[in-house]
Amino acid sequence: MFHPLQVREIERLTDDAVAVTFAVPPELRAAFRHTPGQHIALRRSVDGQEIRRTYSICTPATDQPVLVLRVGIRLVEDGAFSTYALKELAVGDTVDVMAPAGRFTLEPRPGRFVGIVGGSGITPVLSIAATLLAQQPDARFCLIRSDRTAASTMFLEEVADLKDRYPQRFQLIHTLSREEQQAGLPSGRLDEARLRSLLPALLKIDSVDGWYLCGPYGLVQGAERALRAIDVPRTHIHEEIFHIDNGTPTAPAAATPAHSTVTATLDGRSGSWPVHDSESLLEAVLRNRADAPYACKGGVCGTCRAFLVSGEVRMDRNFALESDEVDAGYVLACQSHPVTEKVELDFDR
Known part of the structure; x- marks a missing residue:
């Protein structure tokens, strides 16, 4: 079910991305409580056609009396909703929002967890990490993220804040694919071969209780293959795809039976x-x-x-x-x- 929510804040994150915050009225707070990692669907009408898009919640899941929902939206070429969000949406506007859904989630519990993300894939993992570290003093989180350039990196300040608040329990490894860094990993994509050599050098693999992979199809699939190659159980791997390439395989077409x-x-x-x-x-x-x-x-x-x-x-x-x-x-x-x-x-x- 959709509910009209008012836009409380729009923050420019990069040249092509914004964070949109919705205010949730008291009567809807129970409906919009979310588990870290969930997403919401946004709806608008264009020329009489209904358009729906899903965006992950980056807000920590807390019990604060004032509930807000914040999502990250990156501009997609010819994107009917992302173009509207970056160029037309304004504070005070009302948007139809569906209650949180999705199973790419982590209920806070003690343990060691790792996120491998690319680009806007940081959005749900930010909520997962922030909630986990705030609610579980015996939990640790390692974030391995890949972005094209420093200027295109979403939620830089929020991730830096996690490093400052939890220096002993939050680890950050950041690589850029199209720009050299003064410190840290050499530039280049986080592909399967690189992750297979990088992960055992960074982490004690068998001590990780859950792996959270989010981003473009190629990165997520490459990360999964790398993890399986180093004997990570499939049950420990959780995935969410943000971008589907046109070349992504589909099942062979078959005709619908007559009178189905x-x-x-x-x-x-x-x-x-x-x-x-x-x-x-x-x-x-x-x-x-x-x-x-x-x-x-x-x-x-x-x-x-x-x-x-x-x-x-x-x-x-x-x-x-x-x-x-x-x-x-x-x-x-x-x-x-x-x-x-x-x-x-x-x-x-």
């Missing part, structure tokens, strides 16, 4: 509808239930996650569900196409 139908349960109500050829299950449901949950429609955010009660589907892409969720029967409705003539989904599970 989808039965969906949402908010306790069920219905059955036909699925048109090449149409996703989400699109079929949305034609009849405008309240069906979705945000990105790209297989990234996980907002449209549903349980496959019966039938068989093909997912084009999946960058949101963990392997254990898929094994348990969950699918992304925005990426799912029916393989059998009848498919049943449950959005309430």
Whole structure:
């Protein structure tokens, strides 16, 4: 469900990125409490067409009486929402905001944790690290981040503040891919080969309780392969993709069976509808239930996650569900196409 929230502050982070802070009124504070690492969906209408985009919350998850939500937004070429946010959005404006969602999260607990991020992938990991260090005196966090240049680096001051406040428990390794640094690591991308040699030199691998990878598809996939190569269990690796390259592989296309139908349960109500050829299950449901949950429609955010009660589907892409969720029967409705003539989904599970 969306709620109108007022923009309280807009802060320029870099030439192409801003932090937008929303004020949450008292009656909505319970709905907008978030777990570190979650995101919110923002909605606007352009020429009669609804546009939704998801942005991760960078605010620490605290119990402060005044609740605000802060997100980082980086300009995307021809981006319908990011262009609006950087060039038109103003303090005092109202934006439709969906309650926090997402499973790229860390409930604060004692242990050692590592974030490997690229570019705007810092946003959810900043919330994770700040909340963890504030709430768990026995926790440590190592942030390994990659940016193009120093000038393009988001949340420099916030990360510096973590170093100042927790010098014994927060470690920062920062590399730039297109600019030399006076100190620290040599410039260059954090690719698989570099991480395979770098990580064992920096950390005691088997002492890390959780790895949080966030950023562009190439960085996240390269980091996962590097971690698996040095024997990190898959259950210790958590991922969130921020940017999908056009060359990212998808499942082979297949025609929708003739007379295919989808039965969906949402908010306790069920219905059955036909699925048109090449149409996703989400699109079929949305034609009849405008309240069906979705945000990105790209297989990234996980907002449209549903349980496959019966039938068989093909997912084009999946960058949101963990392997254990898929094994348990969950699918992304925005990426799912029916393989059998009848498919049943449950959005309430």
